[in-house]
Amino acid sequence: MFRPTSAHRLAAASGAVALMLAACGGSSSDTTPASGSTVAGAPSWCGSKKITLGLTDGFGGNSWRLVTTAAAKNEISKCPSVTDFTYADGQGDTQKAISDIQGLVAKGVDALVVFPDAGNAILPALQSAKQAGVVTVPYRVNPGGKDGQDYDIWVGADFVTDGKNWANWITKNLPNGGNMLFLSGPAGNSQGLDERKGLESVLDPAKYKFIGARPFEVTNWDPAKTQQVLSAAIAKYPKIDVIVSDFGPSLVGALPEFAKSGRSIPALVTSDGNVLSCFWAKNKAANPDFKLFTVATGNDNARLAVDWAVALATGGTPPVAKVFDAPVFEDSVSSTPHPVTCKSNLPGDIYLSAQMPGEEQAKLLK
């Protein structure tokens, strides 16, 4: 849809007001009552000091975030030293995300786990939280700044490795080279840039050609935008050999565009999701070129961040890993480590690569 810049800003501003008002009635808080004072039987990262913990999301509006937040809650529940837990959703509004952090600091939480969607814009809020003596652990998205100085530790995801994993699969399965279409989220997002770095570090530029916009096609991870971008690319490029995307499930609505043009869906390297796996199972017969390779979508990144925050605040032993490495999940060609797994009896909005079993994720969606 057409969105001129200034008009967009107005829309954002009015949306912000709306969302802030809406949030007055909608912000949720959960309480995990402490059932015992000992940490016997608890994981090593769970120290004995009693703490309260806050978790803030920059944008909680999709099933991936729902499962990720649930994973974090599940991890927190393993440690009885965490006596109170509050969750806040920034709803895609940077200002709300910042005031959520400030609000939790004012409330007096001891530890704060933050998904800093807005990147650098969140850094000042993180700094003031750290200065107020709160153990501050941003995760997944890079907020800029330094560990120990602007916040305690950033538990990032290694998106460069994702890019390398994808590239290795492409080299193996399309040895003669080909045209690659790379889709990522909002313009300039660091995840997409890192993935591109990983891809380029492995692929031979003489054989593998990136088609479409540089460094990636902007989709905002929005299904409508993805559909538009993909259909434009299908019309423009008669030969697309592989699609690289960092949010596989958002492609499900768009991939049928290939059929409309009488072409086979090409190979797809991406992140996992039940809806995507089931889409593959249903469409592989009619689309001979449709091979699927996924890396874990990384819901458990939140667990590692919680482990760090709780360990630092309660005096437990911090984990060894500082970065979440998303493992390779499905490969429709080699079936290692897993064949493509579709659980058609479960909703599409679950992620079988996560630690939390699919059935439990499905319950969250009820």
Added chain:
Amino acid sequence: MTTTTDAVPGAARRDRLLLSRGLATVLGALVLLILAGVVVAPSSVSSGAIQSALPFAAVLAIVALGQTLVVMQGGIDLSVPGSVSLVIVIITHEAYGDDSKVLPAALAALVVALGAGLVNGLLIGRLGLNAIVATLGTNALLYAVVLRISGGTPRQTTDLLAGVANGDVVGIPNAVLFATGATVVTTLVVKKTVAGRRFEAVGANGRAAWATGLKVQRHRAGGYVGAQVLYWLGGLLLAGILNKPTAYQGDAYLLASVAAVVLGGTSLLGGRGNLAATAVAALFLTQLDQFVLALGVDFAVKNLVQAAAFAIGVALYTIDWGFLRRKLSGSGGSAPVTATP
């Protein structure tokens, strides 16, 4: 483009010219855009690209028709994002994975939409609140309900709704048929029924309409209710077109709908509505998106091209070309350097 020769007087004649001006202009802009596509970005006019753009154009057209009704009453409706998002959330949550629940969920969404329209209508028509403030408030309420139902998390569309929204009849997408139907029905109601004529009269001049005994408040409120019904239809289609919509999917439609109304030539001050022109303008805006995508340029350049094309589109309609021409020829032999009046 339109050639309005001022040598022809006659109220009726000018009236007819005015009536068709918005439509002619936006059609002209669309033709120009398509020609530009053929020359610069051929893939933007390939059948595949157009087939996939049409359903989105249809949704925007339907939503923009609703916005037109409100603008015809001199108002503006900022509750579009909340309304469209709420319909999508209701239909995807209440009918999750169960085709038999699609119809009840759609009806429930319609009831909510009518309620939102009545709230807007009451606040603005009856209590005389400013439209911007009132509809912004309603939008916040609607988003509160969106979050209440969904917790911000969307669901997947059922196969039935996806089938209806993505299907086609002899090659014409169903969504386009819905949009055409909505345009025809809305136009007929506004232009050919007594209530519709009164509605337009109230929008053009509320005091005069009141003096002739028309129920001004009721017509004002009616615009907001009618608009919500159209948002509801647009939301239903959008939920079907996108397999996995987000919970805030309506956000993109606020400014786009106002842009379509303005491009279609309906005055923001109210009065006569160019409903068909609004629908064509929606097609123009969607094709503009497709065009810049097909150009394959940098993201920043894409926005610039879009803004420029939009400015030209509006200029075609807003600038009084006849006046400009007279001004230029009136200045005689001296070279007209600038045309600033």
